[in-house]
Amino acid sequence: MSHDLSVPMGVALRYEADDPYAVRAAFHPLAEGRTVEWLLSRDMLTESLSENTGHGDVRMWPAGGSERGALYIALRSPAGSALLKLPAQGVESFLRDTRSVVPQGAESSRFDLDAELAELLAGS
Numbered sequence: 001m002s003h004d005l006s007v008p009m010g011v012a013l014r015y016e017a018d019d020p021y022a023v024r025a026a027f028h029p030l031a032e033g034r035t036v037e038w039l040l041s042r043d044m045l046t047e048s049l050s051e052n053t054g055h056g057d058v059r060m061w062p063a064g065g066s067e068r069g070a071l072y073i074a075l076r077s078p079a080g081s082a083l084l085k086l087p088a089q090g091v092e093s094f095l096r097d098t099r100s101v102v103p104q105g106a107e108s109s110r111f112d113l114d115a116e117l118a119e120l121l122a123g124s
Contacts, residue, residue: 007029007030007031008029008030008031009027009028009029009030009084010027010028010030011025011026011027011028011084011086012025012026012028013025013026013091013094014026015042015094015097015098015101017101017102020042020102020107021041021042021043021107022039022040022041022042023039023040023041023042023045023094023098024037024038024039024040025037025038025039025040025073027082027084038058038075040058040073041058042095042098042104042107043104044058044060045060045091045095046095046104047060048060048061048062048071048073049062049071049088049091049092049095050062054074056076057075057076057077058073058074058075058076059073059074060072060073060074062088063085063088067085069087069088069089070085070086070087070088071085071086071087071088071091072084072085072086073086
């Protein structure tokens with residue numbers, strides 16, 4: 001990672017029970033007045049606290065060595081790529097809060113699959 005290209009950035013994680021598998025991550029480059037939002041998997045974010053996870057455009061892993069206590073997220077899109085470093089304790093606390101809203105493993109109970117399928121088929 002080149003520190004010459006490092007940009008301080010704020011991040012806000014958001015979880016909604018209506019979309020229980022997803023975490024919305026809004027990244028705010030502090031030198032710019034814009035926000036970039038990515039949709040992340042809650043399960044993948046949980047796994048990334050202890051192991052390498054992801055493929056393609058999104059990869060996550062826990063930092064090791066002297067940076068223990070951090071979590072890395074690598075994002076890639078046609079517009080470019082970014083390597084983000086977040087405090088693992090903050091992510092862990094956020095995920096604990098999401099599990100109090102929708103317990104891990106209970107996400108499917110938030111969907112009426114028959115109604116979702118009927119809606120999809122009605123649009124075709």
